[in-house]
Amino acid sequence: MTGSAQPRQPEAGVRYDVFHTDCPARDVVDHVTSRWGVWVLISLRSNDLRFYELRESIQGISEKMLAQTLRALVQDGLVWREVEPATPPQVTYGLTEFGRDIGEPLTELFDRITQRLSPRNAG
Template identity: 70%
Template sequence: MEGRMQVTEWTPGTMSEVFHSDCPARVVLDHVTSRWGVWVLMALQRGDLRFYELRERIEGISEKMLSQTLRTLVRDGLVWREVEPSTPPKVTYGLTPLGRGTGEPLAELFGWIRDHAFEILDTQAEFDRVGGK
């Protein structure tokens, strides 16, 4: 297929292969866990959103970064994009079946982080208090 990376020669075996620099999973992991990728995927878990709704839901993301992140996730097949012809065009985003598969693992990770955030912050404060020793 033109424009697609050929990975047919990759034969997955053990989990340790993700540590190899040529493992295709590393590229996907970089996109899913990028600074904004994880937030976009989590925001879309609740349903389809227009561009401006995503921008409002994800505090701190610029329009440029949201556009770049969405473009990457659409290219990866995790997010779909629909343009409704109007002036200005209405663009809606949602998760593909592949993208919905990220929901449960990300939700578990977010839950763990939420449950342990104060403990981690306390540990950081203690580390800083004793001078990092």
């Protein structure tokens, strides 16, 4: 695994104030709950995927938005990135332990919504 950041750990007894604009945890929350962040985390919940596999699994996302979203999630320590030296380079993404921890309640939310969605609302 290369290119992954470690989640920022607060000092013992210190809590982040996510309502303050300078709070580093607020950036992570913004990235996770962004239009595409939640879909990336849900898509990676079962398997590590290459860039093109992720793009195909998330309908409607552009390459640019996927790259931006992945860059932010890697920087936040939620997703790891591995580049295989080939021509063209093959880039694989997966969830870090922190990403799996954050993605778990998102997956539960997704599952609850899809289980309770009435058939007339199903896509």
